[in-house]
Amino acid sequence: MSETASAENLLGTYLKDRRTRLDAAAFGFAGSRRRTPGLRREEVAQRANISPTWYTWLEQGRGGAPSPDVLDRIARALMLTDVEREHLFLIGLGRPPEVRYQASEGVSPRLQRVLDALETSPAIIRTAIWDVVAWNRAATIVLTDYAKLPPERRNILRLIFCEPRVRAAQHDWGRVARFVVAAFRADAARAGAVSHVADFVDELCRLSPEFASLWRDNDVRAHGEGVKHLRHPVLGPIAFEYSAFAVDGRPDLGMVVYNPATPDDAERIRTLLAERAG
Numbered sequence: 001m002s003e004t005a006s007a008e009n010l011l012g013t014y015l016k017d018r019r020t021r022l023d024a025a026a027f028g029f030a031g032s033r034r035r036t037p038g039l040r041r042e043e044v045a046q047r048a049n050i051s052p053t054w055y056t057w058l059e060q061g062r063g064g065a066p067s068p069d070v071l072d073r074i075a076r077a078l079m080l081t082d083v084e085r086e087h088l089f090l091i092g093l094g095r096p097p098e099v100r101y102q103a104s105e106g107v108s109p110r111l112q113r114v115l116d117a118l119e120t121s122p123a124i125i126r127t128a129i130w131d132v133v134a135w136n137r138a139a140t141i142v143l144t145d146y147a148k149l150p151p152e153r154r155n156i157l158r159l160i161f162c163e164p165r166v167r168a169a170q171h172d173w174g175r176v177a178r179f180v181v182a183a184f185r186a187d188a189a190r191a192g193a194v195s196h197v198a199d200f201v202d203e204l205c206r207l208s209p210e211f212a213s214l215w216r217d218n219d220v221r222a223h224g225e226g227v228k229h230l231r232h233p234v235l236g237p238i239a240f241e242y243s244a245f246a247v248d249g250r251p252d253l254g255m256v257v258y259n260p261a262t263p264d265d266a267e268r269i270r271t272l273l274a275e276r277a278g
Contacts, residue, residue, distance in 0.1 A: 009061035010091040016059055018078045019044050047077035066092055083249070098192065107134040111247065115139075115255075120269040122240070122258040125247070128191030129200070130156040130184050133253070141272055142232060142258070155200075157184055161208040171229035171237070181214040182221035189220075191252065228258060235268050 020038035024030060029043050039047075045055040050070060057063035058074075066074075071092050075085040089097040107125050115123045115136040122139035124132050124146075132154040135146050144166065146154050153159075159166040160173075160180055170176045188197050205212035223244035230238050239261035247253040260266035 011066075011088075012059040012061050014088065014091060015044075015074070015078070018080065018084070022078065044074065044077050048073040050074070068093065068097065072097070082251075107253065118257060119273070120260055120266040122269075123255065125253055125255050126156060128187050128252055128254070129193050129197050130180075130187065132156065137273060138269055139258075141276055142230070142235070142238070142269060156180060157204060157211070161204060161211045169230050169232065171231060176228075177210060178214055178217075178219070179221060181211065181217075182219035183223045185215075185218070186220040186222060187254075223254070223256070227261065234272060238265050238268065240265070 019041070020036060022038045024034065024039055024043065027039065027043070027047065029039065034040075041056050041059060042052040045052040048055065048070070050073060054063060054070075055074075058066060068089070071088055072085075075088055078084075080088060086096050089095060111125065112134055115125065115134060118136055118138065120138055121136075122142045123136050124139050124143070125134035126132050131151070132144075132146050135143075140147070144159060157180060160170075160177055161167075167173050188194055201215060205215060225241070225243040228240045228242050230240070232238050240258035241261055242256060242258045245255045245257070247255055260269060
């Protein structure tokens with residue numbers, strides 16, 4: 001194979017690199033002396049349950065594009081991480097793999113410290129199905145004291161449609177409700193969680209005719225950024241500029257930060273935080 005062809009064979013180069021990093025003995029392939037480190041091609045093929053000839057062709061850049069199923073089996077055979085598996089699909093098929101939804105296991109202490117550093121900006125971490133799994137003090141006093149709720153009630157849609165206090169705090173509840181339903185639908189689909197949320201959606205449809213009506217509209221929206229107005233029981237009317245961020249390395253999580261819209265809004269939050277701390 002020419003140097004140019006080899007350089008263009010990104011998939012084959014990546015597969016060879018990954019297999020040579022593995023410890024053959026750890027997979028029960030110890031035995032005769034090996035001239036090169038890692039697994040042999042036929043050993044990867046055996047673990048992936050594919051033809052050794054077909055796997056060899058993949059490394060050599062022959063035989064055409066592999067199927068998603070073959071790439072999935074090779075990813076498991078090579079013990080690839082989620083990021084490595086995604087890269088394998090991108091160079092092998094030109095697209096990321098189909099999303100496999102996994103329930104969130106919470107946030108790291110480092111991510112919690114990021115939230116805590118935002119003194120006057122309420123901030124939360126939510127899952128792809130809009131369960132709130134982390135928050136800061138500003139969120140507790142401005143949005144909801146999530147710590148006082150059982151985990152199953154810390155869902156943003158459940159709060160918007162089933163908690164009168166949260167509903168009353170929205171400056172324009174109808175607009176907010178339509179937005180969160182459309183953004184939730186988009187996030188759940190993107191995360192591959194449509195079947196996972198089916199029972200939850202059915203429950204909300206029974207509890208809230210308004211949710212059921214909005215759900216039937218099939219609207220989708222990106223969360224993105226915008227302005228949010230609240231009626232706070234202590235602070236009164238208050239405005240925020242909100243932004244949503246992906247958490248790198250955690251496709252199951254997103255962070256939403258609400259920055260006070262004016263210096264006066266920030267100072268009122270800072271004063272209330274001090275009073276509550278005292």
